[in-house]
Amino acid sequence: MTDLILTTYDWVPKLPRGLVRDLRVRWALEEARLPYRVESTPFRDRGPAHFAAQPFGQIPWLTDGDLTIFESGAILLHLAEKSPALMPTDPRGRAEVLEWVIAALNSVDLPSQPWALFRFMGFPGEAPEAKFVDDFLKSRLDRMETVLAGREWLVGDRFSVADLLMADVMRQVERFDGLANHLACRGYVKRLVARPAFVKAYNDQMAHFAAADAA
């Protein structure tokens, strides 16, 4: 098997480290024990080759033989096809992973990403737009709280890439203490990030960017 190649930035500022989106792909690769290597693309000078691989000028992208895939959510679903560690193989399990992966991206990340970005930016939070996003996120977390109070995993009785992604989306909320009133969500994230594959992925991302500081 050709090694998979994960491309991320060569460097990022300290603040987003530990939340850069190559982490969720590293995590999935570690869970699946798929061989891979990491390559870098410049953070500061994003040239035509970058935009050819990732039309929004972001990272990560994954090279798999002659395929190059962008969007971390798409990469996770692509990897899930390669490993039963990431997704069950029966039709119901596959459909449930798919719906929860999309739910993480379009129902939970959709309010949580603006919510977290507003806090990264240090905005005052008094505007009706700020309160709308607060309420939007709360409504989704309230629903996830009910879901996660009743079960350990989103799909069946096992870990899947749906949990990996949902927990990674919720981590950006937890970073700003946004799960204080959603204890089932908080416990879920805590359980997921205790997995050895997450710990390795996290440490590897931090070491990758720290190495660039030292260079």
Place this chain on the structure above:
Amino acid sequence: MTDLILTTYDWVPKLPRGLVRDLRVRWALEEARLPYRVESTPFRDRGPAHFAAQPFGQIPWLTDGDLTIFESGAILLHLAEKSPALMPTDPRGRAEVLEWVIAALNSVDLPSQPWALFRFMGFPGEAPEAKFVDDFLKSRLDRMETVLAGREWLVGDRFSVADLLMADVMRQVERFDGLANHLACRGYVKRLVARPAFVKAYNDQMAHFAAADAA
């Protein structure tokens, strides 16, 4: 083949009609010429059966035999497996549809949905949070403008469910005249909504909710 069953609300207020998310599923079903029927769930009283089918208490969901799938993005990818009208069957075409479907949901809808909701709500738009979302959306549309200026379709030389979803996401921006400075995006949406399958889906949604007004 068992008919597919698409569930949407029995009624919604006038303002969101034409943008309710069963429309994109109707559109895909029409493009693929798959047999289906539409069922309703109460908009006003969302009970346990609703939350069992759709954990966020939203619509649509699709029933396919003994599977029930929520999240419109997941439903579209599920349907794409059934019809080459929605997705090419080669590995590269499949990977490209997947990445662009996720891009529509997590890179374009992520800023465009808050942007459109702020306008639905009639917020003043002067707060730093409002301007941040404006800039966030603009940055993504700028990139889509470059992509769409160079090609007619997102995947290969043909329509796919990636175009259906990207155009449907951009429609909520266009509704508030948000594509005035992105003419390739505007032309793309205009071309997509001229397809007979979109026109039928749109008219069917409008008729569905109008029938509830009359009842």
